Amino acid sequence: xxxxxxxLTRELCVRQDDADPLAGFATEFELPTGVIYxxxxxxxxxxxxxxxxxxxxxEDEWGTGLIxxxxxxxxxxxxxxxxDLLSPLIGGGAGETVVTDTTSxxxxxxxxxxxxxxxxxxxxxxxxxxxxxxxPTDLYIAQGMVEFLDRGYELRVVEDLGAPGTWxxxxxxxVAVVMLSHVNYRTGxxxxxxxxxxxxxxxxxLVLWDLAHSAGAVPVDLTAADADFAVGCTYKYLxxxxxxxxxxxxxxxxxxxxxxxxxGWWGHxxxxxxxxxxxxxxxxxxxxxxxxxxVSLALVECGLEIARRADMTAVRRKSLALSDLFxxxxxxxxxxxxxxxxxxxxxxxxxxxxxxxxxHGFAVMAALIERGVIGDxxxxxxxRFGLTPLYLSHVEVWDAVEALRDILDTGAWDQPRFRERGxxx
Amino acid sequence: xxxxxxxLTRELCVRQDDADPLAGFATEFELPTGVIYxxxxxxxxxxxxxxxxxxxxxEDEWGTGLIxxxxxxxxxxxxxxxxDLLSPLIGGGAGETVVTDTTSxxxxxxxxxxxxxxxxxxxxxxxxxxxxxxxPTDLYIAQGMVEFLDRGYELRVVEDLGAPGTWxxxxxxxVAVVMLSHVNYRTGxxxxxxxxxxxxxxxxxLVLWDLAHSAGAVPVDLTAADADFAVGCTYKYLxxxxxxxxxxxxxxxxxxxxxxxxxGWWGHxxxxxxxxxxxxxxxxxxxxxxxxxxVSLALVECGLEIARRADMTAVRRKSLALSDLFxxxxxxxxxxxxxxxxxxxxxxxxxxxxxxxxxHGFAVMAALIERGVIGDxxxxxxxRFGLTPLYLSHVEVWDAVEALRDILDTGAWDQPRFRERGxxx
Numbered sequence: 001x002x003x004x005x006x007x008l009t010r011e012l013c014v015r016q017d018d019a020d021p022l023a024g025f026a027t028e029f030e031l032p033t034g035v036i037y038x039x040x041x042x043x044x045x046x047x048x049x050x051x052x053x054x055x056x057x058x059e060d061e062w063g064t065g066l067i068x069x070x071x072x073x074x075x076x077x078x079x080x081x082x083x084d085l086l087s088p089l090i091g092g093g094a095g096e097t098v099v100t101d102t103t104s105x106x107x108x109x110x111x112x113x114x115x116x117x118x119x120x121x122x123x124x125x126x127x128x129x130x131x132x133x134x135x136p137t138d139l140y141i142a143q144g145m146v147e148f149l150d151r152g153y154e155l156r157v158v159e160d161l162g163a164p165g166t167w168x169x170x171x172x173x174x175v176a177v178v179m180l181s182h183v184n185y186r187t188g189x190x191x192x193x194x195x196x197x198x199x200x201x202x203x204x205x206l207v208l209w210d211l212a213h214s215a216g217a218v219p220v221d222l223t224a225a226d227a228d229f230a231v232g233c234t235y236k237y238l239x240x241x242x243x244x245x246x247x248x249x250x251x252x253x254x255x256x257x258x259x260x261x262x263x264g265w266w267g268h269x270x271x272x273x274x275x276x277x278x279x280x281x282x283x284x285x286x287x288x289x290x291x292x293x294x295v296s297l298a299l300v301e302c303g304l305e306i307a308r309r310a311d312m313t314a315v316r317r318k319s320l321a322l323s324d325l326f327x328x329x330x331x332x333x334x335x336x337x338x339x340x341x342x343x344x345x346x347x348x349x350x351x352x353x354x355x356x357x358x359x360h361g362f363a364v365m366a367a368l369i370e371r372g373v374i375g376d377x378x379x380x381x382x383x384r385f386g387l388t389p390l391y392l393s394h395v396e397v398w399d400a401v402e403a404l405r406d407i408l409d410t411g412a413w414d415q416p417r418f419r420e421r422g423x424x425x
Numbered sequence: 426x427x428x429x430x431x432x433l434t435r436e437l438c439v440r441q442d443d444a445d446p447l448a449g450f451a452t453e454f455e456l457p458t459g460v461i462y463x464x465x466x467x468x469x470x471x472x473x474x475x476x477x478x479x480x481x482x483x484e485d486e487w488g489t490g491l492i493x494x495x496x497x498x499x500x501x502x503x504x505x506x507x508x509d510l511l512s513p514l515i516g517g518g519a520g521e522t523v524v525t526d527t528t529s530x531x532x533x534x535x536x537x538x539x540x541x542x543x544x545x546x547x548x549x550x551x552x553x554x555x556x557x558x559x560x561p562t563d564l565y566i567a568q569g570m571v572e573f574l575d576r577g578y579e580l581r582v583v584e585d586l587g588a589p590g591t592w593x594x595x596x597x598x599x600v601a602v603v604m605l606s607h608v609n610y611r612t613g614x615x616x617x618x619x620x621x622x623x624x625x626x627x628x629x630x631l632v633l634w635d636l637a638h639s640a641g642a643v644p645v646d647l648t649a650a651d652a653d654f655a656v657g658c659t660y661k662y663l664x665x666x667x668x669x670x671x672x673x674x675x676x677x678x679x680x681x682x683x684x685x686x687x688x689g690w691w692g693h694x695x696x697x698x699x700x701x702x703x704x705x706x707x708x709x710x711x712x713x714x715x716x717x718x719x720v721s722l723a724l725v726e727c728g729l730e731i732a733r734r735a736d737m738t739a740v741r742r743k744s745l746a747l748s749d750l751f752x753x754x755x756x757x758x759x760x761x762x763x764x765x766x767x768x769x770x771x772x773x774x775x776x777x778x779x780x781x782x783x784x785h786g787f788a789v790m791a792a793l794i795e796r797g798v799i800g801d802x803x804x805x806x807x808x809r810f811g812l813t814p815l816y817l818s819h820v821e822v823w824d825a826v827e828a829l830r831d832i833l834d835t836g837a838w839d840q841p842r843f844r845e846r847g848x849x850x
Contacts, residue, residue, distance in 0.1 A: 067468045296718030
């Protein structure tokens with residue numbers, strides 16, 4: 001809900017927390033005291049059960065079970081089992097998702113598949129369309145593929161796909177696949193997944209969605225959208241742990257139509273027959289490649305186990321309430337400071353994080369982090385704040401904005417130690 | 426040393442253990458009681474320190490440090506830091522190795538690099554040579570690449586590269602790269618790494634070595650061999666944990682000469698500048714791709730920390746002593762049973778595991794495992810026994826062969842429950 005900006009008080013936030021149907025989920029996570037965590041869009045918080053799961057997989061499955069755990073602890077089926085747990089969160093069915101490798105690599109597999117499918121129907125379709133503001137690694141992967149194929153494929157990076165009339169001019173007859181982030185990593189802007197998919201299909205193209213900032217954060221229904229391919233990560237809103245393996249979803253109508261080139265043993269039809277010729281497994285299994293990092297993979301289950309119990313409609317409602325609260329508080333209580341909202345105000349165009357530009361964004365974020373209010377920074381000048389409904393309260397949003405206000409009012413950010421840039425922020 | 430087969434007794438094994446300079450390393454690992462573990466060539470044992478490391482990375486780095494751990498716990502530099510720890514074990518220098526992704530994926534990167542380097546010099550060199558008995562996933566990856574490139578590249582699988590005169594006929598002017606496993610996954614046969622590398626170089630080819638069954642098991646000197654590319658895994662003899670990330674080594678003379686196609690953000694020259702165009706990092710960093718599984722990656726350090734303290738000459742000496750003992754005991758005490766040695770008898774052609782064929786190999790291995798003697802099985806009919814010098818004793822080898830003898834003498838393997846095949850053995 002949108003709040004009347006005249007009435008915002010900390011007491012009101014307390015009352016909203018009291019009435020929050022998701023409030024109980026916060027106890028499923030462990031966050032350090034003194035921290036308000038607004039970076040679950042970069043690395044999700046640790047589920048309480050993760051410690052026990054890590055102990056079990058290291059001590060019991062590895063230490064005691066040893067090689068026998070491939071069967072006894074069912075390591076071999078983990079990518080599919082976790083994929084089936086995750087799939088409903090993105091509107092997918094069983095057997096349509098696997099948790100494996102990294103988002104970048106899964107993007108490579110899906111792009112390769114899309115190009116091959118199109119090549120089989122119309123070899124003139126050799127263009128991958130994306131937008132300048134897409135997540136850089138997605139563009140890099142497409143660049144690497146086009147350059148490696150070296151036979152007339154092209155990545156066409158559009159400046160602003162949202163500008164009026166752009167779609168019509170972009171969807172030419174040479175377009176094979178459109179590759180987009182559903183929610184933009186920087187701005188938090190969200191595409192109409194079904195609308196874009198339908199539009200691209202009508203023009204003969206396929207769509208590859210990057211759901212890194214969507215899965216577990218906003219409602220996604222790939223089946224209803226009649227989508228083609230989707231990839232995403234499990235370490236943001238799905239709380240799978242640092243760098244936990246990513247996921248790939250492929251529509252059943254595409255699964256058995258091609259051979260993706262990262263064709264390792266785990267994607268073979270008979271992986272233990274040790275045959276010398278690759279034959280892809282039927283179904284989503286052919287998107288697997290090499291041996292997966294079992295410990296990191298096992299931890300993904302803890303976050304999914306929580307997410308699957310949360311009603312996504314309630315999650316979305318709270319996400320919007322928190323981001324409304326946050327942006328209204330910033331505009332009200334930090335008025336007069338040079339903050340510019342980057343994220344769309346319209347609910348149906350907003351994901352689950354809010355970004356503001358500030359000419360000294362890096363130093364302001366460094367000062368905030370020192371006070372325990374952890375958001376992050378993205379070039380250029382963007383302060384990024386993730387609103388994670390499962391473990392964030394309205395009062396924390398209030399307190400975070402108060403910390404920001406104080407830092408801006410007192411100029412506390414203007415110190416050399418906050419201007420010094422590390423490798424990551 | 427080779428033992429006089431007339432004198433083999435359990436007491437002799439005890440005396441050999443007493444004199445073993447590596448005996449102390451066994452206490453660095455934790456193995457379940459009642460188990461003799463002969464499968465460290467498939468999944469290495471758990472280092473004692475792994476539990477504490479797992480706890481620290483999950484509880485402190487993820488749980489408390491959260492996103493700050495990218496800097497504070499130095500997650501970002503982990504692939505290079507672990508690579509520098511690993512590199513001396515394969516005769517590599519600092520800045521030549523990274524621990525990342527899977528062996529299959531690293532093979533893809535190295536193959537792509539090799540093809541590109543050759544293509545820049547002589548476009549007619551489009552053939553990848555390998556052998557039928559190479560690890561299947563290596564062949565699958567090469568098949569996937571050739572098929573994806575779809576412009577005249579070829580995987581030429583040779584039946585037996587070791588047969589007299591074969592090398593001369595194989596190394597034709599269209600060969601771009603020879604891709605071999607240094608130690609064969611099934612037979613334990615070992616190539617002369619420097620000899621083959623020199624021979625292939627002389628014929629204008631490059632060599633890509635798969636060191637999955639070599640690293641930490643046998644002496645490897647990539648620098649002395651003037652090698653080009655090598656990949657391998659950390660979860661076998663390096664005891665990194667189930668599915669722990671793999672490694673890739675690239676000679677400095679090749680590092681900056683190409684753009685490998687799995688070009689994700691972690692391999693970018695300025696990964697946090699969020700630029701929209703890929704520019705590869707200089708050096709080995711460009712072989713990185715997407716976000717790594719931090720928990721599994723962190724555990725790799727435990728195994729490397731032990732391996733780097735072990736003298737590789739002593740490791741090799743004990744490995745050969747154990748495998749000599751094992752094969753002599755089997756031939757002496759299991760004589761009369763249809764066991765055929767698959768592994769070369771010559772020391773300089775043997776890795777660190779020993780394989781025997783038996784017409785009922787699967788059931789025999791299942792019966793052994795039920796008695797706590799854990800080896801593994803590989804098609805066709807091959808019983809595979811890994812001899813890991815850091816945590817295996819001579820007495821355990823004696824006891825393992827006694828269990829095998831008893832199972833064969835009594836026919837205990839001939840039961841329905843041992844014939845039933847699971848997904849992995």
